[in-house]
Amino acid sequence: MVESVLSVGLELTDVKHRTVINCCACCSTAAGVMLAGLVSWALPNWKYSVSFAALSCFALFFFFRWFPESPRWLACRGREQEALAVVRRIAATNGSTVPPFALQVIQTVGKSKTDRRGFLSIFSSFNLVRNTTVLVIASSVHLLAMYSLVIAVSRLSANPFLGIVAQGLAKLPGHFMVNYFAARFGRRWSSVGSALLAALASLLIFCLLTEHIEGAAIVMATMLMQFSTVAGIGMVNLQSIELHPTCLRQIAACVEFAVAGISMSSLPYLVLMDDKRIPFAILCALELMVAFSVSFLPESALQRLPETLRDVAVFGRGQPYWSWKPKPALQYATG
Structure with a gap:
């Protein structure tokens, strides 16, 4: 549900404001985690806490009428007039008008069946397979690390409810870090830095457990790891949405989260080992692997993003590996 809302929201946003929308949407998950810890503390009976979560989902039905559908998706389904209505609504919000040839463009998109x-x-292309594989691996590892901390909090913290609240609090600066660094330094190296920081935090927890240091030090270390993994998954989500064309975006997101769901089935076996240090040693190694893998993804900041399978097959070619701040592509700069 979160991925679907974020995907459509970013489709309706221009390139310059995608990181802001991504940050605002993801901050709600941090608030939800903190609320989950507090509600579970106030309602220790699991029946009441789960019922509260279920009832909260019904509130979403009151907001669907304000959330527009993707115009490209509507056009591909033969609903050109509805797509045109959404485009006009977007134009009115931005204080502009829809050009007279907009309907012709929408009809052309709707008739295209190649994608x-x-x-x-x-x-369909090696470039697409490679990017998707890297994103699948990164999503699986980041989500595995994120939820490992949630399960392990009862073994690492005296008060597991406050431990979850602290981890939720750590998510907020993680999302803001995604917004700042992704906009300033690009997606690729920001994603690498998040994975390296998560590996460092895992190593720190491993050392603390080796020295039998617990209490506030462990809580701070788990907050640092939660901060970095949240930043990592936020960056990977942003890269996935930008590197996949509209016709493939939801399918790719489903593949990524399906594989991540399979990998998370190993959570109990990983977290509940007799030796509490081994899970963090494994997570440290996995995060280092992710840092190396995502460094080969193409930079998507300030670039004209791929719209078709043909575009994504060549997207990123010619970009130097050792590049730092992203520069606008010629097509993007000239509009």
Whole structure:
């Protein structure tokens, strides 16, 4: 549900404001984690706490009427007039008008069937397969690390409810870090830095447990790790949305989270080991692998993003590996 809302929200946002929208949307998850800890503390009976979470989901139905559908998706489904209505609504919000040829463009998009091949579209080019594979690995490792901390909090903290609240609090600066560094230094190296920081935090927890140091030091270390993993997953989500064209965005997100869900089935076996240090040694190694892998993803900041499978097959070619601050592509700069 979170991925679907974020995907459509970023489709309706221009390139310059995608990081801001991503930050605002993801900060709600941090608030939800903190609320989950406080509600579970106030309602220790699991039936009441789960019922509260279920009832909270019904509040979403009151906001659907304000959330527009993706115009490109509507056009691809033959609903051109609805797509045009959404485009006009966006133009009115931005204080502009829709050009007279907008309907013709929408009809052209709707008639195009070359990009509608479903799941098999992922294998349409080596570039797309490579990017998707790297993003699948990064999502799986970051989510595994994130939820490992949630499960391990009962073994590392005297008060597990406050431990979860502290981890939720650490998510907020993580999302703001994604917004700042992704906009200033680009997506690629910011994603690498997040994974390296998560590996360093895992190593720190491993050392603290080795020296039998607990209490506030462990809580601060878990907050640092939660901060870095949240920044990492936020960056990977942003890269996934930008590196996949609209026709493949939701399919790629489903593949990433499906594989991540399978990997998270190992959570109890990983976290609940007799030796509490081993899980963090494993997570440290996995985060280092992610840092190395995501460094080969193309930079998508300030670039004209791929719209078709043909675009994504060549996207990122010619970009130097040892580049720092992203520079606008010629097409982006000239509009």
